[in-house]
Amino acid sequence: MNRYVFYNFILVSFMNLMLYVPHILIDYRFTGAVSSILIGIVIGSILVYLYTSAMARFPGKGLPEILKLYYPQWVVTASMLFFAIMWWFATTIVVVAFAVLINRFFNPDANTLIILTMLVIACGYAATRSTLSVMFVMEIGLIINAPIILFVLFKAVRSTQLNWDAIHIAANYVTVMPTLTCIAAASFIFTGYINLSLFNRLFPPNFRFKFRFFYPLFGAMILLITFFVPIGFHGTEGVGQYIYIWSFTADSLLMQYGFIERVLFLFLIVYLNLTLVYTMAGWHQAMEFVKSCFPSNKPEIDSPKTPVSNYIIVGIFALLSILYLLMTNEKINMLVTSYWLVLRLFVELFIVVWVVILSKKGAKTA
């Protein structure tokens, strides 16, 4: 059942386009992005390896259950609340950004608030489902959409418009020292493993993480395409002027014989689906984390009836997301995202180290 780990990983690595990762990297294209990408790949791969190894020692247990084994309830509550906020924020940025994107490209006359409301209602409904259902939705969402994304990426790489000289020029800046923001952005591609914090609950005792070499390979491939293809398309100078860099890149492609001629629309629809899936997964995890703050809560992976608490927690998430939209705009959202990416890197490092230490401790006592 390793494929369910892959799904999480692949989903997050695709989502980087919505989290302004290419934008941030391209902003720094002459000042350290390339070296940061290399370092990001290394850091990401190490974190994936460490976290999966540590989690394998706690079969059927999510992060809350692991913490409960070793610490009193108040520690668990405090850390879980913090993690819940992190997880909620990770997805809210995306869904808000996408509402704006829909407003830009699909329904320019519609109100962003109404579009966001529709999106959060759909995601909220999905997030309140049981953990198992969430996993099934993720599987279907990826199986339908991932081939189309790979097709678009492949088409972009094979396009005659791609200028390899421009890519070469950007790659020449590998010697510039990396920056923290860029490393944080680059390592985001690998961050899908952190979803195991909750979804590890699903894995049975005899579960083993296999094919771990796949993660660095796939992540590196996506990261390189994400960064270099727009440069090849828009040139080393022109690439800096676009806000929705990948939407523009997709728009530069033409499916001459496709039913939909403009790749942009295909790209946006597919990314809309992925955004919904991603938001669902993120909110679901945040919701479960919040639930585990209460000592009486018993984790359940496939409850036949949806508890009322699910609706309440996700309802709050949805309202906060709408509030976030009202308080920010495109520019602030992007700024916040770049800070959030750095914070995320440290929080993840912290979680991984913590769980690895706990797993070693568990091995000694056992």
Place this chain on the structure above:
Amino acid sequence: MNERLRLLFAEAVDIKLEVLHNSELTIEIAYIAPLCEENKINDFIIVPFTKDFYPFESQLSTNPDYRKVDDVAKWQELMLRGNVLIEAAGIIYSFDASRIISIENPQTQVESAIQGPQLALSEDVNISLNLIRSMYPSPDLSVEEHTIGSLSKTPVFALFDQRRVDPTVLDSVRTKLTTINVEMLHAAGELEKLLVGKRKHLFPTILITERPDRISKAIAKGKIVILLKGNMFAIILPATFFDFMHAVEDDYDAYWMTRFLIFLRYTSIVLTITLPALYISVVSYNPELFRVQLAFSIAGSRSAVPYPSFIEVFIMLFMIETLIEASIRLPRYIGSTATTVGGLILGQAAQQAGLVSSIMIIVTSVVAISNFVIPVNSLSFAVRFLKYPLIGIAIFFGITGVSVGMFVYIVYLCNLRSFGKPYMRIFGKLRPLEGDIGQVKIK
């Protein structure tokens, strides 16, 4: 005995209460004439009794067809099921002489396959059981009888392979069957509703079939089959979404062709759900989605239409839905005429009158036709409804709305469980493997 029976039953002329004598013995027999086969009564009771070659009393005690009845309370029920009650020397025996009026071995009609067994289940449970037993000749086939309905007393048989069946599903089915509390039960669809229990469900989570080959395959997969007396349909549970999209011919015909057909089916289910909504969203929100030629020809053909696109869609869908309903309800010979008249002439006229655009006619026909591609009728009905909420959301949000709507449908499907088993799960086995996700029980 006869005296007591007379008190137990309401006044009815068709209840026969007789007293017979021969040289040694006097017996009383009682039966409800229309429910019984007179021949059987003659051959097994009256003739042997009167001829008396062999002592009738020992015949009663040796032949297992004559069952001893100890409980007076069962008399009524037995007679109502077509049994003959015999009282000989103070002991009461029952003898099954029931006459079941049914269509003899009917052909498959609802789910027809071109090549494959043509025989459907019979309304007579014994014949159905015969068919299933002969198709599934395994000692592990277990048959349980339950009775449902306080008035109808319908016998219900649950069939399963005792080695392969999932025990948790079996338990929940047993409890469901024993706790069902209704007066009357006649149709498999009724039982399906009772088993599911949800008041408002959108998708069928239980498969109803008339095909014995489908049934035997299901039993081999560890599913449970429920047969109803007097009903030529069986219930298969648990069922997944993919079972509904599966036609039996997929297992019989050439590999590549059937793969193509399966692909066709899934394409058409997506088309029939999304096409009207996509039409609205493309025509009214994002006309740049199409090729320029198509956009112009739609714009040209729509220029005469006075109403916004969604009213146009509603007009055409109303027409096509009423046509479908009409052709189902009408007698078979008139049905086809109605469809032709409605489909061809009405569509043409509506377009010429400038009420709808010509592209809309194509959209409607594609929606209607591709809906019929779904092999199992109950899913086909459910899918027919699905396009309307999407149309609603498309009116307000265009193509984004359609996409979000499809996502919600998928979430709903993934969230459904058929007797605890996931309803929609790609690549999942019905009986989870050892290493499958969700197999841990958290304490």
Place this chain on the structure above:
Amino acid sequence: MNLSIRVTLTMLAVCLLGGCGFKDIDKRFFVVALGIDHSENEKKPYRLTLQLAVPSPKIEPGASKTQIETIDSESIAEGVRMLKAYVDKELDFGHCKVFLIGEQLARTDYQDVLQWMSRRRDIQSVADIAIGKPDAESLLQVKPISERYPGNTLFLSFGADGTESSYTYVESLSDFSRRSSEKGLDPLMPIITKDSKESFIINRTALLNKKRVKLVLSSSESQLYNQLAKDFTKSSMHGMFEGMDLVVAITSIHSNFRLSKQNDEDIVTMNVKMKVIFEEAPKGLYNDQWGPVEQQLNKEYSKSCVALLKKIQKANVDPIGFGLRYRATHPGNSAWKEWKSIYPNVKFKVNANIRIEGTGLIK
């Protein structure tokens, strides 16, 4: 939930939602081509010409109807907004596939126009961009007889769907905007002219720097450029052999270039490999030795190539991207400055390698 509450909530939602940009396709005017000219008026320097499609249910050659709207305005965005007052339906740029820039404007400054196009969300990046000669407005007035759909002729002339002419350089908006900002890669655009009333001619190419047109290539130079820079195969080549005219069709062509330094001289070496088939040749060529013919063709081809490259160099533009290659192979921030001083004195060398595949169907 109570039924009445549900109904109220639904009604409320519907009321809130009403009017989210719902506009039927027949209430939209599709702009199929946009022309931007320099007007004589100083206060309103831009003259916009919109070719609007008039959709008709009948689709046959010549049935296409278009409406032309022209306006002078201070800026492009304002002009478009003002034009809305001239028409009865909403203007939609979603299907605008062709942008024409008047020659006048292209010779002064095109950056503002490009900015506007890149900023608008509904303008496709794959749209084609070209220079209209003498001006965009008069070109959009042309009504080709065979046109089935409004604006189709221009659009088909560019795309690979319709004709693929070796003389036509196709420039998309996204490529143009890349070239207009990239260091070491300069933009270029096809030039459209009209012959009489009914048809277009697109056989010349204008080379631009970051601001305006610097050089206009003749039609044979345009073809040669297409062969060199875009490996355009459906083209032909003209040559002489022992006083006889030869025309060959190119079946495959591959070109690449590299920069090198020899004896303190920077040299751009282009290698062009092609396979050709004779289209016009003296009879009996089949039995001759092909080797000398190939040699002769090579010589002629490289001569004309070097001449073209030198011409481009003289205009101080760099559409092929030699500068970009220099930056790629010479890391460091100073590369661009170096190249700018090198380029005017660079020597060109073209190695043509022509292989004759056959003489067509006859000997």
